[in-house]
Amino acid sequence: MAYIAAIKILVDEANEANVYDGINEMLRSAQYGGPNGEDRGWIVDWKFESVDPANESVNASIARGSYKEGDAFDDRMIHKDIPVKAFNPFRLVIEAYTVGGIDDRPSWAELTVTEDFLNKLQRMRAVCEDAGLDSVSVSQAPDKWDREEELGIEGDTLKVWPDHFWFEANSDIETRMIDIDFLIQVAKKIAIGDTENPLLPGFMIRNGIVFYGESDLEELVSSYEEVECSECGARTKTVIGCPDGAEICGSCFNNGAH
Incomplete structure (x- = not known):
């Protein structure tokens, strides 16, 4: 035969x-x-x-060495959703919290959303769907946690459900869960220049940075824009640069503390 x-x-x-x-x-x-x-x-x-x-996205992933077997033929891959050559990486700031409700916690985590990252989420959710798993996880950290060194944040994990993802650290620190399809829609909006707020429920863009949270987004933006005074440790939106490289708040400057 x-x-x-x-x-x-x-x-x-x-x-x-x-x-x-x-x-x-x-x-x-x-x-x-x-x-x-x-x-x-x-x-x-x-x-x-x-x-x-081949799609430009596939060509780019081959050139970067990030192409995974089957990507070109998988309808779940991001190049099926975003116009050719149009993907623009962007910064995403996600609200963070502690599982036990402890006050001394980071307010946010920041990561760069790239085409490779979205495809990774798609592959991980596909593992969940194909194997009937509740979730899968890999060792991966955001680009930065709020107050990372001060709180000794380590042991970062990226966790993915069939429909959401989030980051965990120190066994009790987490980011808010984000709907993967919503994040892909946000990426599509940015790719075509549709950046009118709100991007989607829970998402807001400010100065080219996308913020996601379940509470007051303005408060999240304010927290992200704050910097720490080199002298007293207070967090403030404005600091004064010193000749030795230190950045101090107005109160410390007025008091001659540095």
């Missing part, structure tokens, strides 16, 4: 003629023989239906 197999092949080659030549040569080499070492005409015939350029 014979079979006709329809397959797709992703070829890392800039010259279309070389794609035809290379695949023809590959199939000719495999034409005689068989899956179990037989000496016979195993591949009888073939023809090309089409040879089309």
Whole structure:
């Protein structure tokens, strides 16, 4: 009994003629023989239906070395959702909290949302869906936690459900969970220049930075924009730079504390 197999092949080659030549040569080499070492005409015939350029997103992931097997053919990958060449990485600040409600906690975590990061979320949620798992996790930290050194934040984990993701650290610090599809929609809006607030429920953009939280977003923005006084440790929106590189609040400056 014979079979006709329809397959797709992703070829890392800039010259279309070389794609035809290379695949023809590959199939000719495999034409005689068989899956179990037989000496016979195993591949009888073939023809090309089409040879089309890969999406720019796929080309970019190959160049970066971040391409994962199956990405070009997976409808869950982000290049299926965002126009070619239009993806713009952006900073995302997520509200943070402590599981036990302890007051001494970071207010936020910051990360850069890239195409690779969104594809990673899609792969992780696919593992949940395909294997029937509640969640999967990998060791990955945000770019920065609020008061990271002061609170000794470590042991970061990225956790993904089939529909949400969040970060954990120190066993009791977490970011708010974010709907993955919502984040992809936000990325699409930014890609096409649709940045009118609110982007989506819980999301706001300010000065090119996207904020997400479940409480007062203005309070989250205010907390993110605050800096720490080098002298007294107070957090303030404005600091005064000193010749030695220190940054101090107005009160310390007026009191001659530095």
